Amino acid sequence: MAKRMNEGLKLYSKGNVEIELFDDDLMIFCVKGSKGEKYQVSMHENMWLCDCDDYQYRSEREPGSFICKHLWAVFFEIADMDDE
């Protein structure tokens, strides 16, 4: 878990998180991975989703409890917005 959090922090620090939609009940982000690949992270009715393989694979085994590095990157982005 800590490793993914660190990787997420790195993606966020590099400015790899783009906000596409930001509403109370629907948020969509585009996160650029370390190799330039793009992933879509979304939040709908408090359910977070990422379309990366890591998330698809792990969330099947642990539904709702898994946070991939792209989700972490988005969380850092949101935490930063609250500071402003």
Ligand SMILES: [Zn+2]
């Ligand atoms: Zn992901």
